[in-house]
Amino acid sequence: MQIKKNIAISESGYIFNPSSGESFSINPTGVEIFNFIKEGKTYEEIEQLVLEKYNTDKDTFDKDYHDFIGFLKQYHLLDYGEKEN
Amino acid sequence: MAKKKINIAVTGLNAIDSPGPGIAVIRGLREAKSFDVRIIGLAYESLEPGIYMHDLIDRTYHIPYPSAGAESLMTRLEYIHAKEKLDVIIPNFDAELLPFIKLEKRLKEMGIKTFLPSEEQFNERHKIHLPDFGKKYNIKVPHSKAIYSSGEIPGLVNEFAYPLVVKGKFYDAEIAHTQDQVYTYFNKISGKWGLPIIIQQFIKGNEYNATGLGDGKGNTIAAVPMRKQYITDKGKAWGGISIDEDEILEMTRHFVGSTKWRGGFELELIKDFSNTFYLLEVNPRMPAWIYLSVGVGQNIPEALVRLALGEKTEPYTDFEVGKMFIRYSYDMIVDVEEFHTISTTGEI
Numbered sequence: 276m277q278i279k280k281n282i283a284i285s286e287s288g289y290i291f292n293p294s295s296g297e298s299f300s301i302n303p304t305g306v307e308i309f310n311f312i313k314e315g316k317t318y319e320e321i322e323q324l325v326l327e328k329y330n331t332d333k334d335t336f337d338k339d340y341h342d343f344i345g346f347l348k349q350y351h352l353l354d355y356g357e358k359e360n
Numbered sequence: 361m362a363k364k365k366i367n368i369a370v371t372g373l374n375a376i377d378s379p380g381p382g383i384a385v386i387r388g389l390r391e392a393k394s395f396d397v398r399i400i401g402l403a404y405e406s407l408e409p410g411i412y413m414h415d416l417i418d419r420t421y422h423i424p425y426p427s428a429g430a431e432s433l434m435t436r437l438e439y440i441h442a443k444e445k446l447d448v449i450i451p452n453f454d455a456e457l458l459p460f461i462k463l464e465k466r467l468k469e470m471g472i473k474t475f476l477p478s479e480e481q482f483n484e485r486h487k488i489h490l491p492d493f494g495k496k497y498n499i500k501v502p503h504s505k506a507i508y509s510s511g512e513i514p515g516l517v518n519e520f521a522y523p524l525v526v527k528g529k530f531y532d533a534e535i536a537h538t539q540d541q542v543y544t545y546f547n548k549i550s551g552k553w554g555l556p557i558i559i560q561q562f563i564k565g566n567e568y569n570a571t572g573l574g575d576g577k578g579n580t581i582a583a584v585p586m587r588k589q590y591i592t593d594k595g596k597a598w599g600g601i602s603i604d605e606d607e608i609l610e611m612t613r614h615f616v617g618s619t620k621w622r623g624g625f626e627l628e629l630i631k632d633f634s635n636t637f638y639l640l641e642v643n644p645r646m647p648a649w650i651y652l653s654v655g656v657g658q659n660i661p662e663a664l665v666r667l668a669l670g671e672k673t674e675p676y677t678d679f680e681v682g683k684m685f686i687r688y689s690y691d692m693i694v695d696v697e698e699f700h701t702i703s704t705t706g707e708i
Binding site: 283297351 | 566568586587589600601602603604605606635681682
């Protein structure tokens with residue numbers, strides 16, 4: 276699972292999908308996770324980075340991460356290649 | 361070396377809430393890199409805003425309504441040509457295209473070029489014939505039917521599910537959720553545009569458009585897809601963004617290649633929730649948002665004029681994605697003398 280190559284994100288968290296013309300706004304944590312996925316990091320790597328930085332636990336991270344992935348799927352921002360997290 | 365100057369007549373100067381494409385076309389022509397222009401406006405009514413935009417239009421003439429017939433139009437064009445030595449005419453209204461297509465040969469003999477679809481192309485893409493058009497060219501279209509009498513409305517329930525779209529022959533479309541609404545819209549739209557009325561199955565989804573230019577030999581000279589971002593209560597795009605959607609570009613090339621479309625056009629599309637694109641309409645001319653094509657690097661009005669003049673025109677292969685157009689309205693202050701002049705003499 277990867278972010279589609281043509282999807283652009285600004286520093287302020289504004290995502291633009293050039294295929295559909297749709298745009299979305301996400302919060303700073305979302306931007307971090309979005310960029311981690313874009314860099315090709317695995318679920319485990321992202322989990323470790325988030326738990327180190329934020330005062331949260333594995334279960335909460337897991338739920339929020341999958342909610343976020345659900346949002347990315349719903350708006351067709353993901354590409355399913357060989358690398359499946 | 362000075363660029364050659366071309367005298368181009370343009371219609372569709374009604375830059376109103378449901379704008380004609382003329383002003384956007386003229387802006388593209390004024391920015392052409394390969395020629396300079398003198399713009400002659402052709403107007404139907406004295407309050408078309410373009411008449412008073414003297415920075416865009418050098419001189420404007422009244423022309424008769426399409427209902428007056430091709431001969432009446434020809435007489436007026438002969439008069440205008442005698443004064444202005446027109447090189448090219450770009451008509452921009454659906455309703456006037458057929459008279460101009462019929463006059464194409466005679467205009468050419470006078471030295472005036474156009475670049476329009478053939479009469480056959482114009483007719484077969486008409487919304488009345490859209491189901492046959494879709495079948496012939498293998499393009500997905502929603503089910504639709506032309507009706508000629510309100511007596512046919514009760515029978516629609518056998519073919520369509522509500523809501524459905526009630527469309528005028530040339531313009532206007534309303535979504536009807538009940539049979540009563542179909543009667544209302546049938547009377548309203550047929551009163552304005554005549555018969556038939558087209559009934560089309562409503563498809564829920566996102567609206568997309570593509571504008572482009574075909575060279576008449578099957579080659580796509582330009583193609584720009586756009587997603588509407590702000591739609592007025594008349595269904596017009598008041599804001600939109602250029603997008604990079606391969607499927608739309610592919611549909612556009614398929615449309616041009618299979619019909620050998622000649623001239624500018626706009627495809628109106630809808631993507632349903634299964635991500636299938638349907639063609640809702642083919643507009644046989646450039647759209648009012650054509651200036652977006654200029655803004656993203658494909659000057660379609662310029663390329664159309666080059667094709668009309670028989671000049672070699674390379675296809676555009678690229679455009680900027682994520683450029684928006686945002687339309688606005690603007691009050692001009694005009695001396696009543698100007699209004700009197702165009703109203704009484706038919707030219708200004």
